[in-house]
Amino acid sequence: MTDTKDHTPAGAGSPEGRVFRPSSPAETAEAVELAFDYRGDVTLELKSGETLTGYVFNRDHAAADPWIEVLSAADPDSRRIAYRDILSIGFTGVDTANGKSWETWVSKKQSDRLAEAARVEADARTRGLL
Numbered sequence: 001m002t003d004t005k006d007h008t009p010a011g012a013g014s015p016e017g018r019v020f021r022p023s024s025p026a027e028t029a030e031a032v033e034l035a036f037d038y039r040g041d042v043t044l045e046l047k048s049g050e051t052l053t054g055y056v057f058n059r060d061h062a063a064a065d066p067w068i069e070v071l072s073a074a075d076p077d078s079r080r081i082a083y084r085d086i087l088s089i090g091f092t093g094v095d096t097a098n099g100k101s102w103e104t105w106v107s108k109k110q111s112d113r114l115a116e117a118a119r120v121e122a123d124a125r126t127r128g129l130l
Contacts, residue, residue: 016040019090029061031089032068041093044070046085053092054079 015034022028035042035056043053054072066083124130 014038014095015091016093016095017091019088021088022086025083028083028086029066032056032059032061032066032083032086035068035089035091038091038093038095040091040095041073042070043090043092044081044086045088045090046081047087048085052079052081055093 015038020027020031020034022031036059038056041053041055043051045051052070052072053074054070056068056070057078058069060067061083067080068083068086069078069080071078121130
């Protein structure tokens with residue numbers, strides 16, 4: 001499968017900004033799984049020439065004719081698209097969960113707690129309680 005962006009080794013980081021042009025049904029299935037796990041919008045280029053941007057929220061890779069479902073900001077109804085109709089999948093939206101690991105969350109919470117403790121201490125000193 002071709003990928004049009006230089007990036008870190010496979011399995012590292014988010015696919016944000018990458019575009020996949022699968023050349024086989026197996027590669028299409030692999031790209032769809034990445035799109036399904038992605039927490040941002042993707043842009044699908046279809047063999048019909050149509051381009052569709054939206055959030056991939058469902059798929060059935062085991063169906064006789066595998067498909068994905070996409071919610072588009074431009075259309076209130078979801079669209080079901082057959083894998084065979086996909087020419088490329090671009091990870092064009094911001095990955096809202098990229099870099100938000102448990103360790104990052106814990107670090108931020110600790111920082112917030114320390115800032116709150118400093119604020120409370122300053123308030124207590126201003127009131128003459130400390």
